[in-house]
Amino acid sequence: MPIVTIQVTREGSVPDRQSVTAEEKAALIKGVSELLLNVLNKPLESTFVVIEEVDTENWGWGGLPALEYRRQLAAKIK
Amino acid sequence: MPIVTIQVTREGSVPDRQSVTAEEKAALIKGVSELLLNVLNKPLESTFVVIEEVDTENWGWGGLPALEYRRQLAAKIK
Amino acid sequence: MPIVTIQVTREGSVPDRQSVTAEEKAALIKGVSELLLNVLNKPLESTFVVIEEVDTENWGWGGLPALEYRRQLAAKIK
Amino acid sequence: MPIVTIQVTREGSVPDRQSVTAEEKAALIKGVSELLLNVLNKPLESTFVVIEEVDTENWGWGGLPALEYRRQLAAKIK
Amino acid sequence: MPIVTIQVTREGSVPDRQSVTAEEKAALIKGVSELLLNVLNKPLESTFVVIEEVDTENWGWGGLPALEYRRQLAAKIK
Amino acid sequence: MPIVTIQVTREGSVPDRQSVTAEEKAALIKGVSELLLNVLNKPLESTFVVIEEVDTENWGWGGLPALEYRRQLAAKIK
Numbered sequence: 001m002p003i004v005t006i007q008v009t010r011e012g013s014v015p016d017r018q019s020v021t022a023e024e025k026a027a028l029i030k031g032v033s034e035l036l037l038n039v040l041n042k043p044l045e046s047t048f049v050v051i052e053e054v055d056t057e058n059w060g061w062g063g064l065p066a067l068e069y070r071r072q073l074a075a076k077i078k
Numbered sequence: 079m080p081i082v083t084i085q086v087t088r089e090g091s092v093p094d095r096q097s098v099t100a101e102e103k104a105a106l107i108k109g110v111s112e113l114l115l116n117v118l119n120k121p122l123e124s125t126f127v128v129i130e131e132v133d134t135e136n137w138g139w140g141g142l143p144a145l146e147y148r149r150q151l152a153a154k155i156k
Numbered sequence: 157m158p159i160v161t162i163q164v165t166r167e168g169s170v171p172d173r174q175s176v177t178a179e180e181k182a183a184l185i186k187g188v189s190e191l192l193l194n195v196l197n198k199p200l201e202s203t204f205v206v207i208e209e210v211d212t213e214n215w216g217w218g219g220l221p222a223l224e225y226r227r228q229l230a231a232k233i234k
Numbered sequence: 235m236p237i238v239t240i241q242v243t244r245e246g247s248v249p250d251r252q253s254v255t256a257e258e259k260a261a262l263i264k265g266v267s268e269l270l271l272n273v274l275n276k277p278l279e280s281t282f283v284v285i286e287e288v289d290t291e292n293w294g295w296g297g298l299p300a301l302e303y304r305r306q307l308a309a310k311i312k
Numbered sequence: 313m314p315i316v317t318i319q320v321t322r323e324g325s326v327p328d329r330q331s332v333t334a335e336e337k338a339a340l341i342k343g344v345s346e347l348l349l350n351v352l353n354k355p356l357e358s359t360f361v362v363i364e365e366v367d368t369e370n371w372g373w374g375g376l377p378a379l380e381y382r383r384q385l386a387a388k389i390k
Numbered sequence: 391m392p393i394v395t396i397q398v399t400r401e402g403s404v405p406d407r408q409s410v411t412a413e414e415k416a417a418l419i420k421g422v423s424e425l426l427l428n429v430l431n432k433p434l435e436s437t438f439v440v441i442e443e444v445d446t447e448n449w450g451w452g453g454l455p456a457l458e459y460r461r462q463l464a465a466k467i468k
Contacts, residue, residue, distance in 0.1 A: 007284060032316075050085060087157060113191065117183045184372075239394070265422075360450065
């Protein structure tokens with residue numbers, strides 16, 4: 001009876017997209033449910049998956065909003 | 079000081095509704111707060127309730143997005 | 157397919173108990189599952205309930221650990 | 235590697251605002267990340283912060299939706 | 313910067329074990345982190361995974377504690 | 391009525407300690423409650439804080455259990 005919660009920022013996986021697509025969500029749900037079947041013998045029917053999309057300004061990393069932290073990280077690497 | 083989090087899919091409880099109504103939310107809040115009072119003697123004022131509505135494409139069951147899983151389940155029963 | 161998470165402090169509901177009993181947990185599970193059936197027509201079989209017991213020193217209220225806040229509250233009332 | 239989740243009602247901190255501002259969110263992220271650095275020696279880069287804004291009708295307190303509970307509380311104080 | 317929370321009952325995946333093993337936990341962490349890399353291009357280093365083991369008496373399904381629900385389910389199938 | 395959840399690994403902040411101390415927990419509760427007062431005008435009495443300590447083998451980063459990831463990170467830096 002596992003419950004898997006996946007929190008990601010609300011943004012696209014490639015530059016021209018603004019959000020996670022329905023296909024990507026279905027792939028996450030399928031992949032993680034099969035993982036629990038393979039590793040812990042949990043039947044697919046007993047796993048719940050909840051995907052939570054979080055606006056980038058609501059996500060913090062390095063003491064900063066996520067996008068600003070990424071900008072600083074990118075600048076450092078150069 | 080209990081905290082109760084209720085996660086449900088964002089859909090109506092009857093066919094002609096698209097979401098949980100304010101009255102239904104109030105009934106959930108009242109019901110669960112009274113349950114904690116009756117079972118564990120927690121005063122109403124010390125219970126917080128948070129209702130999270132999750133888009134159906136963000137909810138997985140049986141390795142599939144929720145609506146697709148329900149369709150398969152319904153087809154099996156016939 | 158609701159998921160209900162109930163967080164309570166790890167302590168007894170009456171003075172001579174140190175924790176929530178198995179009977180009380182079963183009553184919480186039953187009560188909240190029936191509430192979702194009654195209010196939102198969710199079948200009992202589709203509701204998951206998770207009870208999380210939190211040590212009192214890990215719970216904060218009023219800027220203080222829970223037990224200390226309660227002591228201050230009790231002192232104020234006198 | 236701490237994760238801090240901050241749940242607040244979706245409303246402004248002063249009467250003429252309808253929501254938490256980006257500046258306030260940045261201040262929460264900065265403040266809580268520095269707190270974990272100061273108290274537990276966690277480097278800023280290893281702390282994730284997620285802010286969840288909850289509609290007031292989805293938040294319960296005192297067995298009532300939040301705004302109604304506040305109204306009752308305000309009426310009692312008078 | 314995804315965060316994945318995996319909640320499972322505290323029990324073994326085969327009859328002679330009482331809990332999830334460290335190897336199984338490592339397999340869950342590896343599998344879900346690679347899933348987020350493959351589906352959403354999230355670098356391994358930016359994914360946090362938290363596994364929460366829940367005592368079976370703290371997990372409810374079908375309005376009952378989990379083990380009792382499983383017993384009823386097993387009896388029905390016979 | 392904010393709720394703040396702080397998840398940290400169950401380990402000491404200095405080498406000779408095995409866990410977060412009660413004093414450190416109280417400092418986290420005080421600090422984060424005052425932050426919400428200062429940034430969002432939330433009264434101390436309306437903020438709940440829950441600290442969750444997670445065993446290091448239950449925490450994943452970089453596709454690995456946390457301690458193994460830290461070892462690899464430390465080896466790379468040398």
